[in-house]
Amino acid sequence: MISFTLPALGSDMDQGKLLQWRIKPGDRVGRGQVVAVVDTSKAAVDVESWQEGTVFELLVAPGETIPVGAVLATLLEPGETPETAVRTPAARPAAPAAPPSRAAQPAPAAIAAAAAAPSGGRRRVSPAARKLAEEHGIAIDQLPGTGPDGAVTLQDVQHAAEAQLKAAGAPAAGADRHAEMRRAIAAAMSRSKREIPHYYLSEPIPLQHAQAWLADANAGRDISSRLLLAVLQLKAVALALDRHPDINGFYLDGAHRPSAAVHVGVAISLRHGGLIAPAIHDVRQKSLDELMRDLSDLVRRARAGSLRSSEMSDPTITVTNLGDQGVDAVSGVIYPPQVALVGFGRVQERAWASDGALRAMPAVTATLAADHRVSDGHYGALFLAEVRDWLQRPEQL
Incomplete structure (x- = not known):
């Protein structure tokens, strides 16, 4: 029997709310397959399975909040059958579904608008809208859609949820989520400053050659496929880790565990406040065009939840990267x-001495926050200098 548990989806997560199962008993599950959708304090996350097997039991019902590490489901191993397997007691009984409140019932005008929607086939509903509707007990088939051809959008569901909560005298869900996110971020950053002996380094990096190279590379491209300086920075960091692997990895159970793979977390500000830092995988092996596509896709999906x-x-x-916020440097946690x-x-343009002359030069300040339990200032300085040197050779990235 294989136990499928709720993973920690970030350092600031200690529990999650199951929104939806993507599997059912009897299904065959492969590695990397999305099996559930879990709501964290920051986003609805598609949870993947890293085991293979046949689904035996689903132990948590949609709508339940469970701690990280709790068993969500069990899988049968090769040779096991439902008749020979031992059933696992659920960690807690599934909470009965609450009857929809009067505020959740659609208004007559809404029913009329829904009835007027195109009837030729299933209504178009965005996945994010469907998830949010399920979470709030909103009958999405009776909700009027404002999208193309009457499609139900995320904004339609958000408006219905806010109206439902307002009628019930409850605060807006968005306000609750924002407050929960701020608490989660504060807990993670407090833990970081309490447990990690940080040291900080900074280095100004000239970008004249990098900007000129980018201008040439983008000259024949349409706007949607142009490269940003951010992808050069991501690739430079990943390549610098080849010679400085101690900067890349984890500190767990009192020991440093370097990582052979380079999965770069990209800090993304969310539209309604807060921060999330999902990873682009295997940055070292990807071309700049692949990184640009991955970065654009990651930002879009992060902000869509x-x-x-x-x-x-x-x-x-x-x-x-806080350059788009107009700041000179960032000392991160x-x-x-x-x-x-x-x-x-x-x-920004800076006075720069080069070859015995002083001239204006576009430059950026790169900073490093590092863990003194794993490396020291000398090692960190060599890494940051390596990043600087890679950004002087954009054609080799």
């Missing part, structure tokens, strides 16, 4: 159990 569990649970180092965070500020 549609991420995968592997993206949340396995970043080996984090990069934050490490996301435990990672051991380093790299920051980039804004690009």
Whole structure:
């Protein structure tokens, strides 16, 4: 019997709410398959299975909140059958579904609008809208849609949920989620500053050659496929880790565990406040075009609340870029159990001495926050200098 447990989807997560199962008893599950959707304090996350087997039992009902590490389901191993397997007692009985409140019932006008929607086939509903409707007990088939051809959008469900909560005298769900997110971030960052002996380094990096190379590379591209400086920075960090692997990995159970893979967590600000840092996997092996596509996709899905569990649970180092906020430099706080965070500020013209002459040069300040239990200032300085040197050779990235 294989137990499938709720993974930690980030250092600031200690519990999650099961929104939806994507499997049922009797289904065959493969490695990497999405089996459930879990709501964390920051996003609804598609949870992947890293075991193979046949689904035997689902032990948690949608709507239940469970702690990290709790058994969600069991899988049959090869040779096991439902008749010979021993059933696992559920950690807690599934809570009965609450009857919908009067506020959840659609208004007559809503029913009329829904009835007027196209009847030729199933109504179009975005996945994010369907998840939110299930969470709030909203009958999505009776909800009017404002999207193309009457499609139900996430905004339609949000408006219905807010109206439902307002009628019941409860605070808006968005306000609750924002407060919960701030508490989770505060807990994780407090733990980081309490447990991790940080040291900080910074280095100004000239970008004249990198900007000129980017301009040439983007000259024949449409806007949607143009490369950003951010992908050069991500790739430079990943390549610098080849010679400085101690910066990449985790500190767990009192020991340093370097990672052979480079999964870079990208700090993304969410539209309604808060921060999330999901990973782009195998950055070292990817081309700049692949990284640009991955970065654009990750930002879009993070802000839509549609991420995968592997993206949340396995970043080996984090990069934050606050240059678009107009700041010169950022001194970040490490996301435990990672051991380093790299920051980039804004690009600005600076007085720069080169070849005995003083001239204006576009430059950025790169910073490193690192864990003194794993490395020291000398090692961190060599790593940051390596990042600087890679950004002087963009054609080799």
